[in-house]
Amino acid sequence: xxxxxxxxxxxxxxxxxxxxxxxxxxxxxxxxxxxxxxxxxxxxxxxxxxxxxxxxxxxxxxxxxxxxxxxxxxxxxxxxxxxxxxxxxxxxxxxxxxxxxxxxxxxxxxxxxxxxxxxxxxxxxxxxxxxxxxxxxxxxxxxxxxxxxxxxxxxxxxxxxxxxxxxxxxxxxxxxxxxxxxxxxxxxxxxxxxxxxxxxxxxxxxxxxxxxxxxxxxxxxxxxxxxxxxxxxxxxxxxxxxxxxxxxxxxxxxxxxxxxxxxxxxxxxxxxxxxxxxxxxxxxxxxxxxxxxxxxxxxxxxxxxxxxxxxxxxxxxxxxxxxxxxxxxxxxxxxxxxxxxxxxxxxxxxxxxxxxxxxxxxxxxxxxxxxxxxxxxxxxxxxxxxxxxxxxxxxxxxxxxxxxxxxxxxxxxxxxxxxxxxxxxxx
Numbered sequence: 433x434x435x436x437x438x439x440x441x442x443x444x445x446x447x448x449x450x451x452x453x454x455x456x457x458x459x460x461x462x463x464x465x466x467x468x469x470x471x472x473x474x475x476x477x478x479x480x481x482x483x484x485x486x487x488x489x490x491x492x493x494x495x496x497x498x499x500x501x502x503x504x505x506x507x508x509x510x511x512x513x514x515x516x517x518x519x520x521x522x523x524x525x526x527x528x529x530x531x532x533x534x535x536x537x538x539x540x541x542x543x544x545x546x547x548x549x550x551x552x553x554x555x556x557x558x559x560x561x562x563x564x565x566x567x568x569x570x571x572x573x574x575x576x577x578x579x580x581x582x583x584x585x586x587x588x589x590x591x592x593x594x595x596x597x598x599x600x601x602x603x604x605x606x607x608x609x610x611x612x613x614x615x616x617x618x619x620x621x622x623x624x625x626x627x628x629x630x631x632x633x634x635x636x637x638x639x640x641x642x643x644x645x646x647x648x649x650x651x652x653x654x655x656x657x658x659x660x661x662x663x664x665x666x667x668x669x670x671x672x673x674x675x676x677x678x679x680x681x682x683x684x685x686x687x688x689x690x691x692x693x694x695x696x697x698x699x700x701x702x703x704x705x706x707x708x709x710x711x712x713x714x715x716x717x718x719x720x721x722x723x724x725x726x727x728x729x730x731x732x733x734x735x736x737x738x739x740x741x742x743x744x745x746x747x748x749x750x751x752x753x754x755x756x757x758x759x760x761x762x763x764x765x766x767x768x769x770x771x772x773x774x775x776x777x778x779x780x781x782x783x784x785x786x787x788x789x790x791x792x793x794x795x796x797x798x799x800x801x802x803x804x805x806x807x808x809x810x811x812x813x814x815x816x817x818x819x820x821x822x823x824x825x826x827x828x829x830x831x832x833x834x835x836x837x838x839x840x841x842x843x844x845x846x847x848x849x850x851x852x853x854x855x856x857x858x859x
Contacts, residue, residue, distance in 0.1 A: 459567060492544050506551075507544070523535070533559060535555065538552070596625045671685060708759070771794055776799070790855045810823075841854075
């Protein structure tokens with residue numbers, strides 16, 4: 433992708449070449465015309481100089497000697513009708529070139545010892561091919577000078593002219609909607625940049641307002657849902673204790689329990705996301721990640737074994753982190769549960785967990801189709817409608833990594849889905 437400066441230089445170069453090519457015939461004929469005018473002035477000057485300096489003492493006997501050594505200024509007898517006192521262009525054989533070339537020729541009537549003669553003065557023109565070569569050389573030099581000058585000027589001007597634009601671009605790039613710090617754009621003396629900054633400020637403020645309203649809505653809705661869900665849970669428990677329930681009623685109550693369980697998990701996840709977005713997990717402490725991981729796996733192995741999945745751990749390095757313990761436990765739980773939930777129902781179903789070099793790897797067998805990297809960490813993004821879950825687990829994991837300045841990446845290698853969390857172990 434090209435920068436604006438390189439794009440403008442490209443357009444300038446192409447435009448200059450096209451203009452020079454289109455104007456080259458005009459430049460050629462103009463140059464040829466002025467060149468002929470200069471030659472004409474020289475021919476007339478030479479003829480007048482001969483008449484004023486040499487002709488008064490010139491004799492008829494000197495004519496043959498003069499013509500022998502002055503090929504471009506001949507004294508000829510008036511046997512033919514010549515266009516006197518005007519310059520014409522006529523081809524003559526040129527000994528140096530070995531072929532005919534165009535000459536600018538001037539005829540003037542003179543008297544030598546009382547006899548009439550014609551003074552013919554001529555100068556060869558530069559051939560068209562030589563003139564074109566000269567024109568191309570001049571064109572090339574002119575284009576090179578223009579290109580270099582414009583390149584230097586644009587580099588200097590771009591730093592000054594586009595400085596407000598790049599400043600605004602840098603501030604927009606560093607803007608984080610989660611932090612809510614609206615960038616302050618500098619005032620400039622350029623109308624377009626001021627308009628751009630005003631539109632950016634308005635756009636950011638509107639998006640920040642909508643984002644805050646969305647967070648507030650999610651948080652409020654999650655809080656408000658807690659009481660109805662608890663009431664629903666208690667009503668189901670009471671109803672389940674009723675005697676003489678039919679098999680169909682029992683199945684219906686179990687289906688309600690499943691729905692309630694999903695709603696409860698969804699509500700808890702939404703509330704957790706809202707709390708993370710509102711930066712309510714500021715407390716950090718030094719944590720032995722390996723010890724916390726093994727403690728979490730004690731409970732998660734039972735869930736994996738119930739689905740016929742084996743968990744293989746490979747602890748190579750020791751990791752100590754400064755993090756929020758609740759969120760770190762949530763991160764481990766989400767990644768392992770995700771690996772269990774999206775595993776295959778096969779005899780070789782497994783999960784590989786590795787800790788090495790400040791990184792946490794978790795690999796699992798599953799569908800032999802790579803996941804979409806652009807959607808995998810989005811909220812409510814699910815790989816399949818047949819899978820359990822509400823599509824918030826990986827989004828929460830991504831948010832946890834973000835607030836701790838960790839990096840999480842997904843890849844698909846050797847028929848295994850792999851998530852890698854790269855930690856920053858400094859305080």
